[in-house]
Structures are given as structure tokens and as C-alpha cells.
Amino acid sequence: MANILNSPGRYVQGAGELSKLGKYAEGYGKKALILISQSGYKRIGGRVETGFEETGCSTVFDYFNGECCKTEINRLIGVMEKEGCDLVIGIGGGKILDTAKAVAYYRHTPVVICPTIASTDAPCSALSVIYTEKGVFEEYLFLPSNPDMVLMDTEVIAQSPVRLTVSGMGDALATYFEARAVLAKDALTCAGGHGTLAAHALAKLCFDTLMEEGVKAKLALEAGACTPAVEKIIEANTLLSGIGFESGGLAGAHAIHNGFTVLEECHHMYHGEKVAFGTITQLVLEDMPADELEDVIGFCIDVGLPVTLKELGVEEVTKEKIMAVAEAACAETDTLHNMPFEVTPEKVYAAIMAADAYGNYFKGM
Incomplete structure (x- = not known):
């Protein structure tokens, strides 16, 4: 058996990097489904939208339902199909990011991961942890590749609890x-x-x-x-x-x-x-x-x-x-x-x- 190391395609960390997300994203797709919580959108949604202006990538925002479960993954697959999205961007915490990775896997699209907190080691991995709708661990979904990009805006993260x-x-x-x-x-x-x-x-x-x-x-x-x-x-x-x-x-x-x-x-x-x-x-x-x-x-x-x-x-x-x-x-x-x-x-x-x-x-x- 071989020795194997996995890593994201690109890792970017620094203050203010979230405002550049649109420039980064246009290298991966033309229409992005952006998965974010409602509270997250209120805090930083405007900054993200402004960053996509005058880029070659348009956006569709959708609010996360709170659990990385098969029901939520399938719902978002439906959104991507309906909207014609060719890129998934997850902005938020671990369960949002795991959900974004799973959706991208099933839709065969690139995925960009943007943690707003540094609370888990999930962002860089080719793995999604799947729970039941009630939050009980169900299974690991092992993915064939790691995220295409992980973007860490340390200014945003430092403001989190x-x-x-x-x-x-x-x-x-x-x-x-x-x-x-x-x-x-x-x-x-x-x-x-x-x-x-x-x-x-x-x-x-x-x-x-x-x-x-x-x-x-x-x-x-x-x-x-x-x-x-x-x-x-x-x-x-x-x-x-x-x-x-x-x-x-x-x-x-x-x-x-x-x-x-x-x-x-x-x-x-x-x-x-x-x-x-x-x-x-x-x-x-x-x-x-x-x-x-x-x-x-x-x-x-x-x-x-x-x-x-x-x-x-x-x-x-x-x-x-x-x-x-x-x-x-x-x-x-x-x-x-x-x-x-x-x-x-x-x-x-x-x-x-x-x-x-x-x-x-x-x-x-």
C-alpha cells in the first residue's frame, strides 16, 4: 500500500481576503451556489457580493438549514440543478463546509471553502461528516479530492466568538x-x-x-x-x-x-x-x-x-x-x-x- 498525502489545491490565509473571493472564484466557475447561514449573510454577505462585482462569476445565495445531512445535501443538489450552477462555495462553520463539499461531489463541480471560524480541521479535507437530521453521527463521506481552494480571512475569524x-x-x-x-x-x-x-x-x-x-x-x-x-x-x-x-x-x-x-x-x-x-x-x-x-x-x-x-x-x-x-x-x-x-x-x-x-x-x- 502506498504512502499518500492529500491537501487542498490552494490555501490562502490573511486579513481581508474574503473581499477578493469573487476574483478567486472566477477561476473555478461561472455561476456559484454560495451556501451560508442567514446570520452569516447579515454579517458579511454584502462584502462577499461586492467582491463578485465586475467578475466573470455570478452568484446564487442559499441559507443553510443547520445540519449536514442527506436531506439538506439533496435539497441543495436540486438548487444547483435548477439554477445551473457550476461551482459551490461554502462560507461558515464546519457543517456548512462539509455540506458544500458533499454537494460539489455529487454535482461534479469545483468547491471553494471559506471558513468564518477556526473551530474544526474540516475545511482542507476530502471528507464530509454526515449526521442524521437530529444531529447524530451517521457516516463519513470520503471524497475523491480535496477542496479546490480554502480561503481563511483572519480578520473575520478573529471577530468570531x-x-x-x-x-x-x-x-x-x-x-x-x-x-x-x-x-x-x-x-x-x-x-x-x-x-x-x-x-x-x-x-x-x-x-x-x-x-x-x-x-x-x-x-x-x-x-x-x-x-x-x-x-x-x-x-x-x-x-x-x-x-x-x-x-x-x-x-x-x-x-x-x-x-x-x-x-x-x-x-x-x-x-x-x-x-x-x-x-x-x-x-x-x-x-x-x-x-x-x-x-x-x-x-x-x-x-x-x-x-x-x-x-x-x-x-x-x-x-x-x-x-x-x-x-x-x-x-x-x-x-x-x-x-x-x-x-x-x-x-x-x-x-x-x-x-x-x-x-x-x-x-x-
Whole structure:
């Protein structure tokens, strides 16, 4: 099996880049379906429309219905067919972007991804996470190619709620540890092969950047400042983690995240927040050294990521609930089986409970 690295066709990051979207887009199509939330359009829609003036690409705006599910994907395919669109542009958060990628895949068109937040590593990947209409994880849709372009306007992202960028740090936190586990198992990555040296180097750089710049970036964002630390964290959350997870592989942390989607009380938590707790749980499963575990839990506490079940929204912890999470995480098709040892629901249950205990311990120190 070959070593494979996937990446977007082009990655652009900088302040004010969203106003140039029209110029970029005309290189990919003549009529773009722009998928955006209603609130997103109110904030930046005018800026986007102005950027398409005097370009060779016209636009059709459509509001996202809130969930990356098959019903929404099929609805937007119908819009594209009716309007004659030959390009999809997703502007917003992870579920909008995943939906845009899926629609472009089924319509065989280019796709341009424009995150307005840095809350997940989804933007750069050839992957869409499909949920049910009620928000329960359903499946991964693996795509034959990555987005044609990813555009990150750091001015817009820096104005988003700080919690969203912190959530992106939680998603990125898993990248190195999952890639390390996949390498130990000699398992296949989301790119369909074995990880490359480049992918593993980017995954490690992602982790190192979080440790060095994460707290600084959070404090700067809380002060309303877009500093070099913020720029580095945006890149780590998006590009480094995006390439790192896809070409390095997924393992325990994301599978445990998927398990938590079965608990309704966790639905208000962001993807990266659940992944962060999944990362701690994976480290417990691996029986990692105490200093490594302490570093990761300490980082999560410092930036405000959840380290206990209560912080995830599970006020009443019962064996029945946590076993339901563990069993879902161990689904035959999920990535927990990329861990380099046998994993059972009973082991995952024990690791979740221990992770919660460690989190409570460190928060009480």
C-alpha cells in the first residue's frame, strides 16, 4: 500500500481576503451556489457580493438549514440543478463546509471553502461528516479530492466568538496522537494509504504550535487582537490539523467524539470540545505516561476545553449512558479500531470514567 498525502489545491490565509473571493472564484466557475447561514449573510454577505462585482462569476445565495445531512445535501443538489450552477462555495462553520463539499461531489463541480471560524480541521479535507437530521453521527463521506481552494480571512475569524477558536484547538489537539496511534497500528489513513513523513511532521508541528501559541492566542482574541499567535493557531487548527488528520489518520479521539453524539445532553457542545475529551480518553486507553497526560489536561484547562463529563453536559453520569457512548465509539466502521491494540466497549467505558476522574483531579489542584 502506498504512502499518500492529500491537501487542498490552494490555501490562502490573511486579513481581508474574503473581499477578493469573487476574483478567486472566477477561476473555478461561472455561476456559484454560495451556501451560508442567514446570520452569516447579515454579517458579511454584502462584502462577499461586492467582491463578485465586475467578475466573470455570478452568484446564487442559499441559507443553510443547520445540519449536514442527506436531506439538506439533496435539497441543495436540486438548487444547483435548477439554477445551473457550476461551482459551490461554502462560507461558515464546519457543517456548512462539509455540506458544500458533499454537494460539489455529487454535482461534479469545483468547491471553494471559506471558513468564518477556526473551530474544526474540516475545511482542507476530502471528507464530509454526515449526521442524521437530529444531529447524530451517521457516516463519513470520503471524497475523491480535496477542496479546490480554502480561503481563511483572519480578520473575520478573529471577530468570531473565542470559544469557537478554542474548540478548533480541541479538534487539532487530537491530530498528533491519532496519527501516532495509526502509525503504530500500521493502519490506513483517511487518504486511503499509509501516512507520509510530511503528514506526521505536520501533525507534530500542529501539536507543538498549540502548546506554544494556544494560550497566547486565546488571551489575544479575548482582547480583540489578531496577533501572530492568533494567525499561527488559525493555521494549526485548519491547515496543519486538516492535512495531519487526513493523511496521518484518525483513531480513538474522534471515535469517542462520535460516541458522545448519542447523548442528547452533549449536543450543545462543539465538535472540538468533545474531541478534546476524546483525546484525553484515548491517552488513558494507551496508558500514556503521567507527564504527557498532565500536559494535555493542563492545556485543556488553560484554554477552556472540557476535561470532565459535567463540562461536556453530562450532569447525571450513569453506567448506562457511558456504556452507550462506549458501544457507539466501538462501532465496526469507526476509527477506534485504528488503535494498536484490541479495544472493547468495556475498555472505553473504563477510560472515559478515568478521564473524568483525572479531569476533576487536575481542576481541583
